[in-house]
Amino acid sequence: MKNFPISKSRRLRSTPYTDRIENQGVSAYTVYNHMLLPASFVSLEADYHHLKEFVQVWDVAAERQVEISGKDSAELVQLMTCRDLTKSKVGKCYYAPLIDDHGNLVNDPIINKLAEDRWWLSIADSDVIFFAKGLAAGNNFEVKIKEPNVNILAVQGPLADKLMAKVFGEKISELKFFNFDYFDFKGVKHFIARSGWSKQGGFEIYVENSESGQDLYDHLFEVGKEFNVKPGCPNLIERIEGALLSYGNDFDNRDNPLEANFDKYMNLESGAKFLGKERLKQIRDKGITRKLMGVKIDHTDIDMYCEKTLFDDNNDIVGFVRSAAYSPTFKKVIGIAMINKPYWNLDHPFKIEINEKIYVGTVCDLPFI
């Protein structure tokens, strides 16, 4: 794939850590929530191997927060998601698909419940703040909605616990998955969750004090040498292997949560009041005709500019690959694809064109590993 430089501007916001990652050799950027998000350092594959063996510090400030607070905040947050949050607890993180009134997906944030009347939606790449503002204005809700200046540092990888314990004390090891608490670094309290956009384990530090966050960034590298800490970022190969879905890549506002396999985050029979509920019941009762599945392709390289079509032997459409990468683990290209119903149990290979050649592949369940 030919490289094209990114043209920087204020509109593609830098983060408090941008200078640091550029000094450390970030080798590509993507843009996420109007902000620079590193996409690779040494290479996709080298970063992948390192992430699975050691520990990385990630500048994921682009995972922006939408803060919703005030008297009607719980009602507004619930209105936006098909997941029942009526029994949600302060101190917990909830992966929760956001849905519009047609039952289509708007985003898939982690919703952090800070208080009964204060929430942070840690969002994927779409402007949830304007959805929330529109709904609040239309319903005359008494809420405050803003994007606070929170710039997340993620610490990910099998040695993440050891590095974090060295910085924040052993108590952080007791933090359970998708729980958060506050921990001290040199006199500054940091909101830390056991979460992160990899399957290797780790933490996300929701930095509100940028200066302390920059100091913490440097400190993690200083004391992390014994764990072979490196700068990193959400890794395309690792996240596809683990089937961590990406809004805009694997699904978007033309897809519904059933097609995206979000059934377990959807509570249609609960008392929760949310947008698109009746529409989603109709879709469920009628049955979906396509869904996200895995694909394995007998090839070693793929460029994904846009989705690629899969064909059967009769040149009928099997589905569309939306994300893909070469997996060193499977020794072939793996991908996430929207597969048409007749092919969900496909037992013979599909065909796909890559760089004007035809390759074959198979459909499989997610996650891969």
Added chain:
Amino acid sequence: MKNFPISKSRRLRSTPYTDRIENQGVSAYTVYNHMLLPASFVSLEADYHHLKEFVQVWDVAAERQVEISGKDSAELVQLMTCRDLTKSKVGKCYYAPLIDDHGNLVNDPIINKLAEDRWWLSIADSDVIFFAKGLAAGNNFEVKIKEPNVNILAVQGPLADKLMAKVFGEKISELKFFNFDYFDFKGVKHFIARSGWSKQGGFEIYVENSESGQDLYDHLFEVGKEFNVKPGCPNLIERIEGALLSYGNDFDNRDNPLEANFDKYMNLESGAKFLGKERLKQIRDKGITRKLMGVKIDHTDIDMYCEKTLFDDNNDIVGFVRSAAYSPTFKKVIGIAMINKPYWNLDHPFKIEINEKIYVGTVCDLPFI
């Protein structure tokens, strides 16, 4: 400035013209509405000189459309903008700031009125579709909201009229500024407006039929040789000289329309019902304390990663530069800056740090030329 490659993926959508502009030598991309937008070809300065003398074809598919149609569409569109559209006419384009219920800016689209109950909002870089969907759901409006597959080609520059007349016939020369009509290319009707994100004059072709658009793209270059047609894109230097504001660069959701000099697109005394109206009256009556102005800096180079602070002799803050570039016309750096009220009539130079050196500059009115 060091170059960093952009990491492509489906999430950063390609356009129907991406293959063509890459073959023609696009040299940098930005991302705009989750889509690739070319940022330069030969160089910012070479592109600038060419744009001001000849004619360019631009892939500005990233100027996405939000289509709002149905019984309550006029009410919803009006609710979103402080510009009075109650007397708006089919066939006309309206530059219209979108405002939230706090009186802050959400976007600054051109609103095309296709019919009394059908509108295209040709948007800047924020997800207006979710603002519209939230407002529609909250108000129980009877509307349809979607992003149609429209991929704009702009034809810009002093020779744009000649090139367009050669392709679409002399009748297109009669099209007035900010009006649109339908014109035929090889049997396919195209929506064409006299508009565009430059001050050099030209047209925007709202391509709905991608195949015809690609054919048209090639045809414009074939028949445009006599006008020295080249591929181009919105040019940073030219748009700053002409004070064409950019959402996310020059203003954003923390700014109000008075601060952004949108007074003439704001009808607070009209009967139009829109969000933030009372709040905007309060802001107007109280008076703003900062506004966008021009700056000229005695230097030949500037990198804009994020806004830069301007200081007076006492090191008090004059304001913040938000966009800037070297202007070959003024032989210095020019920029768009949010200037604090005490400095609106500043008659002595401010100071600014660029790459660890101090330079001086002056505040001026917009546009520059």
